[in-house]
Amino acid sequence: MKKYLSFFHLRFAMGLQYRTAALAGIITQFAWGGIQIMMFHAFYRTDAAAFPMSLSATASYVWLQQAFLAFFAVWMIENDIFDAIVNGNIAYELCRPVSIYSMWFARSIATRLANAILRCFPVLIVAAFIPQSYGIDAPASPVHFLLFVLSLLLGLAVTVTFCLLIYVLTFFTISPQGLRIMFTSCVEFFSGAVIPLPFFPDKMRSFMELLPFASMQNAALRIYSASMCADEIRRAILLQVFWLVVITAAGKLLCRFAEKRIIVQGG
Amino acid sequence: MKTIRLYLHYVSINVRCIMQYKTSFLLSAIGQFLVSFNVFLGVFFMFQRFSKVEGFTYSEVLLCFSVVLLEFALAEMIARGFDTFSGMVKSGEFDRVLVRPQNEILQVLGSKFELTRIGRILQAVVMFAYGIVKSNVVWSVSKVCTLLFMLIGGTVVFTALFFIYAALCFFTLDGLEFMNVFTDGARELGKYPLSIYGKKMLLFTTFVIPYALIQYYPLLYILGRQTSIVYMVLPLAACWFFIPALLLWKYGVRCYQSSGS
Amino acid sequence: MIAMEHVCKSYKIAKRNAGFVEACKALFHREYEVIHALNDVSFTIHDGEMVGYIGPNGAGKSSTIKILSGILTPDSGTVLVDGHVPYKNRIDHVREIGVVFGQRSQLWWDVPVIDSFELLKDIYSISDACYRQSLEELTELLNLSELLRSPARQLSLGQRMRCEIAASLLHRPRILFLDEPTIGLDAVSKLAVRDFILRQNQTHKTTVILTTHDMQDIESLTSRILLIGKGQILMDGSLDDIKSGNESIDATIAELYRTYHI
Numbered sequence: 159m160k161k162y163l164s165f166f167h168l169r170f171a172m173g174l175q176y177r178t179a180a181l182a183g184i185i186t187q188f189a190w191g192g193i194q195i196m197m198f199h200a201f202y203r204t205d206a207a208a209f210p211m212s213l214s215a216t217a218s219y220v221w222l223q224q225a226f227l228a229f230f231a232v233w234m235i236e237n238d239i240f241d242a243i244v245n246g247n248i249a250y251e252l253c254r255p256v257s258i259y260s261m262w263f264a265r266s267i268a269t270r271l272a273n274a275i276l277r278c279f280p281v282l283i284v285a286a287f288i289p290q291s292y293g294i295d296a297p298a299s300p301v302h303f304l305l306f307v308l309s310l311l312l313g314l315a316v317t318v319t320f321c322l323l324i325y326v327l328t329f330f331t332i333s334p335q336g337l338r339i340m341f342t343s344c345v346e347f348f349s350g351a352v353i354p355l356p357f358f359p360d361k362m363r364s365f366m367e368l369l370p371f372a373s374m375q376n377a378a379l380r381i382y383s384a385s386m387c388a389d390e391i392r393r394a395i396l397l398q399v400f401w402l403v404v405i406t407a408a409g410k411l412l413c414r415f416a417e418k419r420i421i422v423q424g425g
Numbered sequence: 426m427k428t429i430r431l432y433l434h435y436v437s438i439n440v441r442c443i444m445q446y447k448t449s450f451l452l453s454a455i456g457q458f459l460v461s462f463n464v465f466l467g468v469f470f471m472f473q474r475f476s477k478v479e480g481f482t483y484s485e486v487l488l489c490f491s492v493v494l495l496e497f498a499l500a501e502m503i504a505r506g507f508d509t510f511s512g513m514v515k516s517g518e519f520d521r522v523l524v525r526p527q528n529e530i531l532q533v534l535g536s537k538f539e540l541t542r543i544g545r546i547l548q549a550v551v552m553f554a555y556g557i558v559k560s561n562v563v564w565s566v567s568k569v570c571t572l573l574f575m576l577i578g579g580t581v582v583f584t585a586l587f588f589i590y591a592a593l594c595f596f597t598l599d600g601l602e603f604m605n606v607f608t609d610g611a612r613e614l615g616k617y618p619l620s621i622y623g624k625k626m627l628l629f630t631t632f633v634i635p636y637a638l639i640q641y642y643p644l645l646y647i648l649g650r651q652t653s654i655v656y657m658v659l660p661l662a663a664c665w666f667f668i669p670a671l672l673l674w675k676y677g678v679r680c681y682q683s684s685g686s
Numbered sequence: 687m688i689a690m691e692h693v694c695k696s697y698k699i700a701k702r703n704a705g706f707v708e709a710c711k712a713l714f715h716r717e718y719e720v721i722h723a724l725n726d727v728s729f730t731i732h733d734g735e736m737v738g739y740i741g742p743n744g745a746g747k748s749s750t751i752k753i754l755s756g757i758l759t760p761d762s763g764t765v766l767v768d769g770h771v772p773y774k775n776r777i778d779h780v781r782e783i784g785v786v787f788g789q790r791s792q793l794w795w796d797v798p799v800i801d802s803f804e805l806l807k808d809i810y811s812i813s814d815a816c817y818r819q820s821l822e823e824l825t826e827l828l829n830l831s832e833l834l835r836s837p838a839r840q841l842s843l844g845q846r847m848r849c850e851i852a853a854s855l856l857h858r859p860r861i862l863f864l865d866e867p868t869i870g871l872d873a874v875s876k877l878a879v880r881d882f883i884l885r886q887n888q889t890h891k892t893t894v895i896l897t898t899h900d901m902q903d904i905e906s907l908t909s910r911i912l913l914i915g916k917g918q919i920l921m922d923g924s925l926d927d928i929k930s931g932n933e934s935i936d937a938t939i940a941e942l943y944r945t946y947h948i
Contacts, residue, residue: 178599179599182603190610199623204480357474359473520787523756524755524756524785525809
């Protein structure tokens, strides 16, 4: 456990170094959030009755999405890991007395946490001062807030394990780049990064909510402002746990296969 | 004439390089397509729920979105050398540009011709065709001209933004990601006619960074909501934005020559 | 003729300290350090000369080369290269010079070398006849005929360096700057490159300025050495001037560095 913590620590410190990049990121996220919210407002003004969430809940959703972008953006890949697999340097890592999968997990979580910690507070604080229905609201209740944090962390874990799954799958494909492109656009769309899931037609939405992608950002961001009822929250969190277990198991299994293959082929 | 021939020579060598990796090229192009396809799906599903936004129908929005996307993709394809200019400064490749007897801008433009943006262009063209069929625009010579002006003006404005980004690379390489606000941000804003974002945004995009001149006003002309010829030529007026960008670039080159970093 | 007189050049460099707290401070306040890369440098190089420009890393070698090739503007002093001020009239000036950066490539990685040459032909506006003649000559002397049809990425370092040098000479420059042209090359390629440079200098009277860490380059190519350290020219003379007894050239240079504390 200790060695994974030190991987974590190393990555975390590294992530904190890119401060100017973080500042630029924050500015970008403000602009993005602003554009999104202005767009939703325009639709709301046109036809308030067709709006599936409350306007302020939508605004909160958007700001949280921007604040925790580093948690959930699948396109932010760990280039080192990806390159190591593609060019075969992975063989060196196999020589170390650690489980590759756990090491990657620790490392990815650390990078994402470091990125998010640098970025989330400025975004959240400023968004809190933006007037109602444009800015972020307080959480629906303390209980909702706790559930939000829980779901947020679960969502982070699901995202990271899913990314690891993509990395491991690259062992078995001829075109890692293609695989990445396909997965990234799928995740973007189905996770509610393009538009929140409630804006999809009902039938489609209830199907999408069952997919692992909905267990990434969708659950947490909607729990925060109580856009889900108690039953839905319970189901969403259980689904998150379920997908976390399934994806981790799949990832570890594939990783073992991959390791065997590398050893057999000699790199 | 010679300059154009040299530029085409650059383009041809770029294309030959890309074609060495056909799979990679194809996948990147598909990737480009998918990324903007996602954005399109966002618009599509919003209009499954809402029939209009601030007086604009789905097909009208698509018309507007596709033109902006096309302009953006064209600018990216042509001016990619400026978009990725930080790499050129970091690697010292710009020194090489300075020891050659040709204009720096031409050489940087020629250094990269991003054919993969064809994916985005394709997406834009399909959307545009759909928008034309579905909307009730009555086309005329003047409207086709307006469209052409939009493409020219828009490509120029986006290219100017890439120039500004590249010029800033001469001063710092840190944190320039914020320029995405203006480039990708403009593309994002451009999904919908700029008037839906409110008056202030419209003023900003009219007078500061002239997005509205290449999107909203000419769109009104094409949709027949405005008939004044002014709306038709506004996209060309947006080209003024290229002047400050060019001056900043020239200033940047001068500073590079005095600091060498 | 190349003449540099009292040239000074300094850079401002942002300081970076380790540690998180330091990093946070740097976000708000940056300290700068001024580095004097060149401090009153003067020398003259005549047409057809071959000069070895040596000195430890960071001594100001590449700043000098950059100023002479028009990339960099000096803070003060005057520079004249064949009657041009390099940084004032860049395009006219660079037509007459060729530059080889040993560590960087000017060839397009993925297309046959000849394609890069053809592009250079257009960049330098070389006439068809001139181009054909230069190409023939360079192909023969550098033994390129086998290489021209393969992409640069498939060439060995030595093969690529031969192509790089050819690329810098297609437009027949009167002055050639070579920045570590033999770095990383195997023995055979090194000899070939040296031999070619020597020949180029003899037949075309090309002025050659060579920076290198390889003392064998200096020994076999140059008759004159300029030693730079801490931004100043410390010595300007021939190899024989500094050689004492029958020490090896590396030992001689090491001795020289020790004498000047650089």
